[in-house]
Amino acid sequence: VGMDVRWGGFTGSLDDAINEGVRRGYNHPDNTLRASVVADPQFDRKNTKDNTPAVIFTEIVPGDTLEVTVAAKGGGSENKSKLVMLNPGDSVVDWVLKTVPTMGAGWCPPGMLGIGIGGTAEKAALMAKESLMDDLDMHELQARKASGAELSKVEALRIELYEKVNALGIGAQGLGGLSTVLDIKIKMYPTHAASKPVAMIPNCAATRHAHFVMDGSGAVYLDPPSLDLWPDVNWTPDYNKSKKVNLDTLTPAEVASWKPGDTLLLNGKMLTGRDAAHKRISDMLAKGEKLPVDFTNRVIYYVGPVDPMKGEAVGPAGPTTATRMDGFTEMMLAETGLIAMIGKAERGPVAIEAIKKHQSAY
Known part of the structure; x- marks a missing residue:
């Protein structure tokens, strides 16, 4: 202002x-x-x-x-934000490389990592967020390095982190690959002699x-x-290598026949619900109340669709981070008749155990 x-x-x-x-x-x-x-x-x-x-x-x-x-910004990447108070002699690179694998895939890589170093805890977090507003210029930075141009210490640190994070092999959506980050941004501020606060905030590819x-x-x-500006994308499913699934007639036996890596072509009706809906279902079951819909042999998609506009069949319906439903998975599979779930990114140990126990699928 x-x-x-x-x-x-x-x-x-x-x-x-x-x-x-x-x-x-x-x-x-x-x-x-x-x-x-x-x-x-x-x-x-x-x-x-x-x-x-x-x-x-x-x-x-x-x-x-x-x-x-x-x-x-949505919660998928924001919820993976990290803050640490390092000792002055501690390595930021080591902390980043140790921390990124713990963030899972809910932040929707490939994306950006914004890093704030210095100030106080809240200043470091604000700098990390502010850095994500800058243009992506890693390709220009790499070209300068290749040409032999002198880089600042911050620029050299950005390239080092970019190369080492991508070498972790996390890849797009956590499925493995060479592109985990598209850029690394760093902002710094003077700090107390006894401190080195570091914040790291990821941004997914949908950087709005x-x-x-x-x-x-x-x-x-x-x-x-x-x-x-958008590339032409031409994709059609390989019907010879895919399984057609009718959600309206799906059975537990059919779900149990699926194997990791199968490509499923879904048709029919699915239910939708996020963590708030699961909490409400949990409360209703605890009170002995009847659920508003029958979940028997149904599939739920972890999403809260937006109302359609201008003749759309459905509004935006991108999946939400599935780990937020982990604590409800046993309840849903054991008490409602649900047989499968659709969502984004990995599941935690509690959910995986429930899925194995009930021969369900995610």
Whole structure:
């Protein structure tokens, strides 16, 4: 925020104005977006219906313009954020290489890692998040290194981490491969002589952020990215190597016949539900209440679809991180008749044991 900016057109605080913009953006009638924010994070966790309040950081600088960075991020990668208070002599590289494998695949690699070093705990975390707003330039950095150009210490550290993280072999969606990160970003700040706080925040490939400047002359209009920027993708299933599955007539015996690595072509109806739905099911079963739907021989997809818009058959329905349902898996398989689950990334030991026990599938 420029020190010479003069405000008009709204009452209340700057945060109030920002939250009103968020409210209008997410509830725009032409393109309603998912409402994901819950108030009272510890107890009721009631959805605010419009993704407010936003998490807002404001800095006062010289000038008479307003520069805004907006970032919309889901929980899949955000929930894998890490913070550590290292000793001054500890290796950041060693910590990163030890930590990344523990993050699983729920952050949807390949993506970016933002690293904040220094300041205090909260400053390191903020720097890590801010670094993810920068352009991807690792390919340019590598070209400079190959040309023999001198690199700064931070640039050299970025390349070292990029190469060593990719050498871990985690790969896209954790399925193994050479591309786990597309870039490594690092921001630093002076810190106490006794400290070295380090935060690491991943961003998935769906890195949703926008940047604009307001000078008081009117609204800012941003052109949407051209569809020509997307590569042509031509894919059809290999029917000879795939199994056709009718979800409406699926049986436990058919599920038990599936093997790891099978490609399944699904047709029919599936149920959908995320962690909040599973918690409600758990509470209803504990009270002896009848469930709203029959789960017998059904498959559930870990997703909360957004309402369709403009003639869409279904709104966005990307899978949510499956590990959040791990604690409910035994209950769902043992008490509801559910026989299979669809989701994103790995399952933990508790869920894997339940799947084995009930000869289910994920």
